[in-house]
Amino acid sequence: DTGVSQDPRHKITKRGQNVTFRCDPISEHNRLYWYRQTLGQGPEFLTYFQNEAQLEKSRLLSDRFSAERPKGSFSTLEIQRTEQGDSAMYLCASMTQGYSYGYTFGSGTRLTVV
């Protein structure tokens, strides 16, 4: 168990480009969450997977955002046509069903759109 792993740690991209982030949860965790955090704010919920099923998407997740968890293991978050407002820390968290002790977060991917 090496914790939740996110890649890359940092990403700088030009406005209009597409970016993709990867999250590898703790292996026995079937629940996976994506959050976004901007400076001075708490993490904001984006989307949730239970195994491979995406069960909830926040209104924050515009049509430019898509997330997948194809085999119920790792997940990807893609942002198309990035905008400067997408600059944020993108956090992935995992939890096992029935385990009520809160999330384990990954180290996050810091996105800067220039």
Place this chain on the structure above:
Amino acid sequence: QKEVEQNSGPLSVPEGAIASLNCTYSDRGSQSFFWYRQYSGKSPELIMFIYSNGDKEDGRFTAQLNKASQYVSLLIRDSQPSDSATYLCAVKVGYGGATNKLIFGTGTLLAVQP
């Protein structure tokens, strides 16, 4: 009204003093409450969780919950400069078949002065 509210601070305390961090929440049905610590540029780290009214102690940390007042607090005794961080209050929402997810406050910045 925000679902989870915290004073953004900064809260400045001298080394060795007790730091008191407060949080209120709006969903009276919430059952689980969490405190995360976040150092600048890092991801949140779970430090305490509480489900029952009253106090829960873990080392120098004490979480307090008052469901009637919809109020959660975190006390840090013998504060150290290494405790300087942002403290995020989180509340688990979702019941039955709905998504169980954490809603975060904006965090309180704690500064412990040597």
